[in-house]
Amino acid sequence: MPSSRQSTAAATTARHPLQRLFDGCTDCDICRFLMDESCLLFPEMYRLYDEAVAQKRSPSLEVLKDLADRCTLCGLCPCPDVRSNVILAKAMRTQRQGLDPGARLLSDLQTFARLGQKVPRVANALSSVPAVRHLLEKIFQLHPQRQLPRLAKEDFFSWAVKEGLQRKGPPPQGGVRIAYFVGCTAAYLFPQVARAVVQVFRAAGAHMEVPPQQCCGMPTVVEGDMARSVERITANMNTLLHAVSEGYHVVCSCPTCGYFMRNLLKENACLATGCLETALEAGVAKRATAGVPSHEVTIPSGPPKRPSAQTYGPSALADDAFLNLSPSKRLQLSQHLWDVGEYLDRLRQQYGWRPRWHPSKGRWVYYAPCHQREQGFGTPYFDLLQEIPGLQLKRVGSSTDCCGMGGSLGYKKAFHEKSLQLGASLMEKITKEDPQAIVTDCLSCRLQFQYALGLPVYHPIEVMGQALVPAS
Ligand code: SF4
Ligand code: SF4
Structure with missing residues (x-):
C-alpha cells in the first residue's frame, strides 16, 4: 500500500514516477477534494486508490499509466513533485514509444508554421478542403469538430525584421531596453497581439528588440519530447540571459511561456539544488550593472530582478525533470523574466509612465x-x-x-x-x-x-x- 511521504530518496527514486506520484498524493490526500473540478488527474488517482484499498492490493503500473495523459501542466496543484513526476513519466513513454503524428503536429507549431509560412495561403486553403481536413483528422487524430487555427499571412518575426527589431551591432546605451520573448502562438497565429506589445512599449518610451528565439519548450514537454525541449530551452536561456547581461529587461506576453520559464523550470531546479538563492547572485546580475549608464528615466541599477517567489527544497518524492539543463541558469532566467502586463505596471509605478486612453465602450x-x-x-x-x-x-x-x-x-x-x-x-x-x-x-x-x-x-x-x- 502507499508508502509514507517521509520515505527516503533512495527508496523512492527506484520507483516509476507515476508510482511516486500516486504514493505521495494518496498518502497526503489534501487534493482529494481541492482539485476535484479543475483537474482530471486527481479524481482518477483517488478513484484508483479507493479501488486498491477495497481490493487490498496496490495498483499496477499498467493501471496508473493513463494518469500522465490527464495532466495538462496547468500548475494549479500545490506540489511541484506532481508536475515533475508527470513530466518524467511522459518523457519515459515517449522515449519508449516515440511521438504519434498528432502529438508531433500539436506540440511543434514552430516547425509546422515555418514550413506553412512559405505558402500560408495554400496551407490555409488546403486545410479548409473537406477531403483534406478529413485526411488530416485521421492522420493526426484530431477531433472533427475542432478547426485548426489558421496561420497568419505574415508572422510576427517577418514583421519584426521589417521594423528593424532585430539588433545589428552593439546595444544602445541608456533608457529602458526591452528584449521581447514572443511565444509561438502569438508569433504565427495572432501576430496582432505581438505587434500591439511593440506598439505599447514604444508608446511608453522603451527601446524594443526581438532577440533570436525558439519555442519556449512547454508544448514539447507536455508531449514528453524532452530532446527537442532541452535543445530549445538551452538556446533560449543562452540568448535571453545574454540580453540580461547587456542590461536588457526580458519580457514575455504569453502566460504559458512565462509560467514554463519562470515557474516550471525553476521548481525543478529547486528540486535538484534546494534553491540556494545566494549561489545565483554571482554572474548575470553583477555583469548587467557594469557600463550601463542610467539617464532619460530613473532606472534602478541593472535589469530588474523580481523578488524571489516560492521556492522548494529537494524532495524524496520527485527528481529534477530537466537534468540536462543548468539549474543556475534556470534560476537566473526565472528571476529576470517579466510578464508584459507586470512590466507595464512597473513602468507606471517606478518609471513614471502615464498612459492616456481614448474612451471605449x-x-x-x-x-x-x-x-x-x-x-x-x-x-x-x-x-x-x-x-x-x-x-x-x-x-x-x-x-x-x-x-x-x-x-x-x-x-x-x-x-x-x-x-x-x-x-x-x-x-x-x-x-x-x-x-x-x-x-x-x-x-x-x-x-x-x-x-x-x-x-x-x-x-x-x-x-x-x-x-x-x-x-x-
Ligand atoms: S499535490 Fe501536494 S498537497 Fe496535493 S495531494 Fe499531492 S502531495 Fe498533497
Ligand atoms: S498540473 Fe496536472 S496534476 Fe496539477 S492540477 Fe494541473 S492538470 Fe492537475
Missing part, C-alpha cells in the same frame, strides 16, 4: 488564465484596463478555474471531451455574465473560448493598443 469580462495566476504577480492588465473610460470590465473565474484547453490538447480526438469537461465551470460563469467579448492574456484560452462560446476574444494588450492615445 463595451460590457466585457476579463479572465486571468491559470499560467498567469500561478506566476503570482496579481492582475496588472485588469488594473490597467480599468482606467479606460467607458469600458465595463468584470473579472470572471476563481483561483481554480481552467479553460481546459491544455495548450493544444483540446484539438485531440482523445482529449476533446475531457477538455470541455475541465472548462465547463468557467464557461458557465462567463455565460452567466452575458458579455459582449472576453479579454484574456492566454491565446490557448482564446482558442477554447472561441470554440466553446463563439464570442470575440482579445488579449489585454490589443485592447490597450486600441485605446492608447499616441504620445504627441
Whole structure:
C-alpha cells in the first residue's frame, strides 16, 4: 500500500514516477477534494486508490499509466513533485514509444508554421478542403469538430525584421531596453497581439528588440519530447540571459511561456539544488550593472530582478525533470523574466509612465488564465484596463478555474471531451455574465473560448493598443 511521504530518496527514486506520484498524493490526500473540478488527474488517482484499498492490493503500473495523459501542466496543484513526476513519466513513454503524428503536429507549431509560412495561403486553403481536413483528422487524430487555427499571412518575426527589431551591432546605451520573448502562438497565429506589445512599449518610451528565439519548450514537454525541449530551452536561456547581461529587461506576453520559464523550470531546479538563492547572485546580475549608464528615466541599477517567489527544497518524492539543463541558469532566467502586463505596471509605478486612453465602450469580462495566476504577480492588465473610460470590465473565474484547453490538447480526438469537461465551470460563469467579448492574456484560452462560446476574444494588450492615445 502507499508508502509514507517521509520515505527516503533512495527508496523512492527506484520507483516509476507515476508510482511516486500516486504514493505521495494518496498518502497526503489534501487534493482529494481541492482539485476535484479543475483537474482530471486527481479524481482518477483517488478513484484508483479507493479501488486498491477495497481490493487490498496496490495498483499496477499498467493501471496508473493513463494518469500522465490527464495532466495538462496547468500548475494549479500545490506540489511541484506532481508536475515533475508527470513530466518524467511522459518523457519515459515517449522515449519508449516515440511521438504519434498528432502529438508531433500539436506540440511543434514552430516547425509546422515555418514550413506553412512559405505558402500560408495554400496551407490555409488546403486545410479548409473537406477531403483534406478529413485526411488530416485521421492522420493526426484530431477531433472533427475542432478547426485548426489558421496561420497568419505574415508572422510576427517577418514583421519584426521589417521594423528593424532585430539588433545589428552593439546595444544602445541608456533608457529602458526591452528584449521581447514572443511565444509561438502569438508569433504565427495572432501576430496582432505581438505587434500591439511593440506598439505599447514604444508608446511608453522603451527601446524594443526581438532577440533570436525558439519555442519556449512547454508544448514539447507536455508531449514528453524532452530532446527537442532541452535543445530549445538551452538556446533560449543562452540568448535571453545574454540580453540580461547587456542590461536588457526580458519580457514575455504569453502566460504559458512565462509560467514554463519562470515557474516550471525553476521548481525543478529547486528540486535538484534546494534553491540556494545566494549561489545565483554571482554572474548575470553583477555583469548587467557594469557600463550601463542610467539617464532619460530613473532606472534602478541593472535589469530588474523580481523578488524571489516560492521556492522548494529537494524532495524524496520527485527528481529534477530537466537534468540536462543548468539549474543556475534556470534560476537566473526565472528571476529576470517579466510578464508584459507586470512590466507595464512597473513602468507606471517606478518609471513614471502615464498612459492616456481614448474612451471605449463595451460590457466585457476579463479572465486571468491559470499560467498567469500561478506566476503570482496579481492582475496588472485588469488594473490597467480599468482606467479606460467607458469600458465595463468584470473579472470572471476563481483561483481554480481552467479553460481546459491544455495548450493544444483540446484539438485531440482523445482529449476533446475531457477538455470541455475541465472548462465547463468557467464557461458557465462567463455565460452567466452575458458579455459582449472576453479579454484574456492566454491565446490557448482564446482558442477554447472561441470554440466553446463563439464570442470575440482579445488579449489585454490589443485592447490597450486600441485605446492608447499616441504620445504627441
Ligand atoms: S499535490 Fe501536494 S498537497 Fe496535493 S495531494 Fe499531492 S502531495 Fe498533497
Ligand atoms: S498540473 Fe494541473 S492538470 Fe496536472 S496534476 Fe496539477 S492540477 Fe492537475
